[in-house]
Amino acid sequence: MAESVAKQAGMEGNLQRHVAPTSSLNLMKLRTFVITFTTYATFHVARKSFSSIKGELSRELWMVSSLTSQSNMYGLMDMVFLGFYAVGLYVSGMLGDRLDLRKFLAGGMVGVALVLVAFGVAGLANIHFFWFYLVLWGINGAVQSVGWPANVAIMSRWFGQGERGLVLGLWSSCSSFGNICGGALVSILYGLADPTLAWKLVMLASGSFMLMQSAIVYAFLVPVPPKPHLHDDTDVQEASSKAAIDEDDMCAPAGISFSRAWMIPGVASYAVAYACVKSVSYSLFFWVPYYLTAARHMDNAKANLFSILYDVGALVGSVVGGYVTDRMGGRRSLYIVSSLCLAGLDMQFLFGATEHMTGILLFLTGILMGGPEMLITTTISADLGTHASLAKNAQALATVTGIIDGTGSIGAALAQYVVGRIANCHSVCEDTALTDLTPRVCPTTCAWDSVFFMLQGCVVVGMLSLSGLVVQETRAAWHLPGNKLQHRPVLQSDDDDEDASLWHESKISGPDTPGSSASCGSPVSSTTADDTSSEAGSLKHRV
Structure with missing residues (x-):
């Protein structure tokens, strides 16, 4: 009897030694959360930079090309950016499942930094050739595609399925946080320098921040959790440092084919839905500052402060969406459709609203659009990447994330060009000058009412694409024990x-x-x- 008790105690001691301490793992989780959060926020600071300076570029007629409409040029640049970004997401998603995510992410960030700095230097060098900036912005879209799949894959490896709803809901607010920081950066620099110089400083500052964050990622980010057979805190810390410096000894994940990822139930539906959601979200993201300067006649600093209200709402919506859907038992498509319906109604009153009401409606639209965007690109992508049908090959997180975000970016890219064409912004100069010293008044006119109608149409299509999943979730809520859904x-x-x-x-x-419990390469x-x-x-x- 004594021998059996001693043997059992020894087995329990060995088991405890083979499990990494919870406190160390929690600290490492927190570090991973903070680094990835600030990393992708920096990506959005870079994206906010161009959308925030459109008004000043339009006033200066900076870019010269055969295109007469300023909105056509900006719409084409946004389309090229998102087009290359979309194609890059498909590639980056597959590479992210096969390469060292730390080095892959840091390398992409260095590429983004170089593009932003080149944009600012070209402005200081008085380069006005539109096609130069178009090519530069296409390269920017390609290298920025590294950010989302890599960060989501890292977060999904560190946090299990049961905690992804709230954790990834909090984490996905990094995009809105980055937009807020980017808008604040633009407002500060426009307040410190002349507008003709400020937009160039915005691009240089964004590139500098990106370069500094890439160094942090390369030095401190641990892309995979420590193996569960580590003995104590010292082993955990040593393994973390080793993973951050050299991961060549790690086994490469198996990965999944591109076509196989599309066959996962729910991937196609959510990809189409996200194409619509991202079209609306990025249209507001790219065009609201320009809309406020052209239609509301705000200066750049004020327009960027108003556009921040949408980003603040999106931040709130991402957190609320994750919390509510967890409380709803995971009925995420039902929440997404309901939120999109309210967002469509909200946009009905956005065009033509008073200045104060515009700020309120932008904040509400951000809440209603931020939740669906967060859920599809983080929690749902992570769940689909570990779908039950992948029991023999679960290394598909970055691939699925790249497919969904890539498809969304294709839709958003086309939407930006369509917005530019529909808006058809052009300057109408009025010969009202009393003397030769009085400048002519050249207000910008755009068909913004048609733009908002198009955005409402995108919302409706997104709702219809998820209608089948809503029916499944509704039936599951009534008939399945515990309200477990089809992807769990x-x-x-x-x-x-x-x-x-x-x-x-x-x-x-x-x-x-x-x-x-199985380490990489260990026989079972x-x-x-x-x-x-x-x-x-x-x-x-x-x-």
Whole structure:
């Protein structure tokens, strides 16, 4: 009896030694959260830079080309940026599942920094050739595509499926946070320098921040959690440092084919929905400052402060969306459709509103659009990347994320060109000068009412693309025990909850996620395989 007790105590001691301390893992999770959050926020600071200086570029008639309409030139630049960004997302998503994410992400950030600095230097050098800036902005879109799939894949490896709703909801507010910081940066520089110089400083400052953040990523980011067989805190810290410096000894993930990722249930529907959501979101992101300067006759500093209200609303909406859908039992498509419906109604009153009401409506629109955008690109992408149908190959997080965000970017790219064409902004000069010393008045006129009508149409299409999933979730809410949905495992009985969750964590999450007991490249014993097989038989996955 004593021998059996001693043997059991020894086994428990060995088990405890083979599990990394929770406190160390939580600190490492926090560090990963902060680094990835600030990293992608920096990406959005870079994107906000160009959308915030359109008004000044239009006043200076800076870019010279055969295109007579300023909105056509800016719309074409936005389309090229998002077009290259979309194509790059498909490639970056697949590479992200196969390469060292730390080096891959840092390298992309250096590329973005160089493009932004080149844009600012070209302004200081008085280069007005439109096609030069167009090519430069296309390169910017391609290298910026590295950011989202890599960051989402890293976050999904560190945080399990049960905590992704709220955690990724908080984390995805990094885009809105970056937009806010970018708008604030523009307002500060426009207040400190002459507008003709300020927009050039905006591009140089954005590039400098991106370069500094890339150094932080390369030095401190740990893309995968430590192996669960580490012994103590010292081992955890040593493994973290080693992972941040050299990961050549790690086993490369298996990855998944591009066509196979499209066949995952729900990927196509959410990809189409996100194309519509991102078209609306990025149209407001790229064009609201220009709309406020052209239609509301605001100066650049004030217009950027108003545009920040939309970003603040999106930040609030991303957090609220994650929390509410977790409380709803994961019925995310139902929440997305409801939120989009309200957003469409909100945009009906945005055009032509008073100045104060414009600020209120921009904030409300940000809340209603921020939730769906966050859910599709983070929580839903992570869930689909670990779908039950991928039980034998769960290394698809970056690929699925790249597909969904890439498809959304294609839709957004086309939308930017359409917005520029529909708006058809052009200056109408009035010969009202009393003397030769009095400058002529050349107000800018645009068809903004047609633009907002087009955005409402995109919202309707996005709602229709998710209608089938809404029906499934509604039926699941009434008929399935525990309100478990089709992309999550449905347990046969409550008694199996603990064993099933353990099997799901180890089997679905893969060796590079918390909770996995198999280290990379380690053989699995026949006993373990048999146990896993028997536990798998106790689960029923609803697809």
